[in-house]
Amino acid sequence: MKFFARLRKQSPPEESPFVRPALLYEPAGSKIRCLTCERRCVIAPGETGWCGTRQNRNGQLVTLTYGMASMVSANPIEKKPLYHFYPGSKALTIGSYSCNFACPWCQNYTSSKQLAVGEVFYAPEDFIAEAREQYCQGVSISFNEPTLSLEWSLEAFCLAHQAGLYNTFVTNGYMTEAALYRLAQAGLDAMNVDVKGGPKAVRAFCDADVEVVWRNLRLAQGLGIWIEVTTLVIPTVSDDPGDLSLIAGRISRELGNHVPWHVTRYFPAYEFDEPPTPVLTLEQARSIGQEMDLQYVYVGNVPGHRAENTFCPNCGKMLLQRWGAERVENLSQTGKCPACSTPIPGVGWDWKESR
Numbered sequence: 001m002k003f004f005a006r007l008r009k010q011s012p013p014e015e016s017p018f019v020r021p022a023l024l025y026e027p028a029g030s031k032i033r034c035l036t037c038e039r040r041c042v043i044a045p046g047e048t049g050w051c052g053t054r055q056n057r058n059g060q061l062v063t064l065t066y067g068m069a070s071m072v073s074a075n076p077i078e079k080k081p082l083y084h085f086y087p088g089s090k091a092l093t094i095g096s097y098s099c100n101f102a103c104p105w106c107q108n109y110t111s112s113k114q115l116a117v118g119e120v121f122y123a124p125e126d127f128i129a130e131a132r133e134q135y136c137q138g139v140s141i142s143f144n145e146p147t148l149s150l151e152w153s154l155e156a157f158c159l160a161h162q163a164g165l166y167n168t169f170v171t172n173g174y175m176t177e178a179a180l181y182r183l184a185q186a187g188l189d190a191m192n193v194d195v196k197g198g199p200k201a202v203r204a205f206c207d208a209d210v211e212v213v214w215r216n217l218r219l220a221q222g223l224g225i226w227i228e229v230t231t232l233v234i235p236t237v238s239d240d241p242g243d244l245s246l247i248a249g250r251i252s253r254e255l256g257n258h259v260p261w262h263v264t265r266y267f268p269a270y271e272f273d274e275p276p277t278p279v280l281t282l283e284q285a286r287s288i289g290q291e292m293d294l295q296y297v298y299v300g301n302v303p304g305h306r307a308e309n310t311f312c313p314n315c316g317k318m319l320l321q322r323w324g325a326e327r328v329e330n331l332s333q334t335g336k337c338p339a340c341s342t343p344i345p346g347v348g349w350d351w352k353e354s355r
């Protein structure tokens with residue numbers, strides 16, 4: 001946690017554009033409790049919470065990273081991954097710094113674990129204007145944990161809908177219910193949520209309670225947000241067939257067997273040096289998902305793998321052909337299988353590019 005300690009020492013001054021009032025907190029004796037995510041940090045005056053992005057300044061909670069961009073780029077929506085949501089479209093994607101999880105294998109550690117001394121400020125309106133200039137169909141908050149950009153996201157999402165753009169989040173799903181309600185109200189359309197493993201692994205490696213993630217998945221779906229689930233299959237962490245079976249079974253029972261599950265390949269990163277996930281392990285994970293009745297289980301991070309494609313669960317016809325995130329051919333723009341008319345769950349199948 002060296003990074004967070006350094007962040008605290010370098011808190012930006014009051015007049016910085018990155019410092020804004022935080023939205024969700026409550027008094028806790030002489031301290032305040034942050035209600036942005038389920039860590040619910042109790043923060044003394046002058047201190048910051050676990051993630052280092054929120055600080056108690058004279059009894060008021062402020063965010064220190066409002067509009068602080070670590071990276072902005074226009075990405076295919078498949079990169080999130082969201083496979084049943086405006087397939088082939090482009091989302092202008094922004095990330096900031098820090099995280100509220102401790103995963104030692106972080107694949108995005110350059111933004112999530114690095115010092116938040118970014119100087120690039122994006123106002124929500126400038127971000128939305130850029131999305132339109134780059135002919136994107138939507139926006140995404142990603143790269144680091146987007147919950148930490150809650151206040152900025154709410155403003156951006158409202159503006160995006162006004163501009164006819166969709167809104168997405170790529171998240172560990174650890175926000176409070178209050179934060180999730182706000183996001184839904186502001187126009188969050190779709191989320192890819194990482195279920196990182198079974199309860200023991202998530203507690204041991206991420207210092208988190210995976211039940212919160214399941215609660216939020218059910219809640220988000222109830223609020224009308226399109227959901228896809230990702231599990232990064234990591235040797236010795238999340239490749240246990242029992243844990244994979246548990247995750248697949250819960251998706252099927254609690255969210256529905258139409259919800260896509262992405263079992264993606266891990267590569268060594270940050271502080272974790274297990275070798276990359278064998279492709280065979282991913283294929284076994286996919287079989288486990290199918291045994292649990294999931295209709296759409298995708299193998300991720302293996303460009304060219306057959307299980308990147310979408311097939312009709314009824315007749316087996318290929319409906320979307322993919323090559324990594326970069327090449328997508330939508331063979332069914334009606335949301336139905338052209339061979340047997342089986343409806344394919346998802347959103348925005350029939351979107352059309354307009355310039």
Ligand code: SF4
Pocket residue numbers: 034035036037038039040041048049050051052053054100148
């Ligand atoms: S966002 Fe989460 S981790 Fe960060 S200060 Fe608030 S409760 Fe703590």
